[in-house]
Amino acid sequence: MDAHALRTARGDFATLDARPAGEANGTVLLLPGFTGSKEDFIALLRPIADAGYRAISVDGRGQYESTGPTDDESPYAQDELAKDVLAQAAAIGGRPHLLGHSLGGHIARAAVLKTPGEDTFASLTLMSSGPAQISPSQQARAKMLTDALAVLSMAEAWEAIQAQDPPEDADVDGNGALRERWLRHSPAQLIATGKQLCAEPDRVTELAAAPLPKHVISGERDDTWPVPWLDDMADRLRAHRTVITGAEHSPNTDRPEETAAALLAFWDRSTGG
Template identity: 35%
Template sequence: MQIRGEVHCEPFGGHLPEGLRCLGIPSAGGVLTAVVTDEAVAGSTPALLVPGFTGSKEDFTPFLPYLAERGRAALAYSQRGQADSAAPKGVENYRLADFVGDLIEVARAMGASERPIHLLGHSFGGVIARQAAVVAPELFRSVTLFSTGPRPPESMRWTPLRQRLLSSTTGKRLSAWYISQFLSEDPREELIAERAIVTSEDSLMGAAFILARYPDVSLPLRQSGLPVLITRGVGDTVWPEQMHREEAALLGARYEVISDAKHSAQLENPAALADVLAAFWADVEAGRN
């Protein structure tokens, strides 16, 4: 996959799985780091994967080979302030529009202006993906909302306060450990700890404010006409299950539950998630959505 304007970068937190490469994508906020697989069936559409709160592209590095096995090229990037991506100083640089603008720049670097791509957003990344699909629907072939909800559940309204309480080094490590142990299952403890330390506090606070109050754009997303897949792990409790089902009904979306998975099915049951995604994307490309 050719990425416009790409620059070299070293992998964050160790070696990449075979078949992946690391690169940087210049954006208005600085260089955003990404990992990409070029494996694809001729004529298939590549996918752009957006990570969630406290996450980074590394949330998808173990998963990308599963997509490659199914003939799918994909790119995952770290959002501004995450891990080794550019981290502008000041929480004012982490508004909803800033994260959405970055996603759109990455999509265009992938050639989406000429050939629309599939878009997937995980958790907070799904919040950003929804908004981007509404702002620039012409860039996307489909949207997958993965373990993410259309509006903040009541518990999420306290996210900025919790983030302030966890802003120390110890707090960052505790937060990362909790997410990896209880919300999802990620055995890469050293990488998670390192990422927690280097991720920008301004980015975390900006994302926390967004998660506490982001707008519901279900109606304009439905009006965009984009095919939508809503999927989650069967054990995921971050957004209530009923909220997912209601959104799927409103959007006329496909709804799939991944067995043996919690909030991060790409780590907990990657083969099952890859099968669901590959089937959905193939149906979209064949006009069967």
């Protein structure tokens, strides 16, 4: 697995890049969620590469090791983040399978809707990412976080939220590493995307018209978008649906082996592998 900067027409983005031993069956581009980073997919990258796919997870603009403004929310508008994803896909080359976790799913959806069809992406997977805004309880927690970031430093905000769970992310490799990533996020990015999660419209009908294979995958429990919402979205999208037993909002970290197997089966079908 190689950590490097992906150079694009819209700037450089930090990535983790796992390549198969031989010729790749395809490429997968993975987008993390709110407060997340490319490391959220570490447990998936090697199984995906071992199965013959190149797997690239990326820090979006203002996330962890990808730089971005700290005091201006406008570069983090969803349309701007979607353009970043299109630039990443162009820099990678070919037609990658696109996967977005949680907030990353909304950004992935926006990218697909900017170029509907199969010319840019081979497929779209929405992982624990729902049809519209997050649940009311999660909206309250996201608002509390964004309000705190407006008046506290990142370090002060970290200490304040330790009394409660983060709005949606999972502890993937210890609190110390999560704190380090948190401190390197742009507060403007977190504020802007936190607002997006609380106001995202339902674009499922629009996405259903995009002619590329779609997959909705989640755990069997989810407080951010309740599982019945995800089931209904999958029906409306006419998407393949996977529920990972024993997983919650982050099946990529809760049950990585089962999640990787489900993803690979979908990508193999989508590419005729």
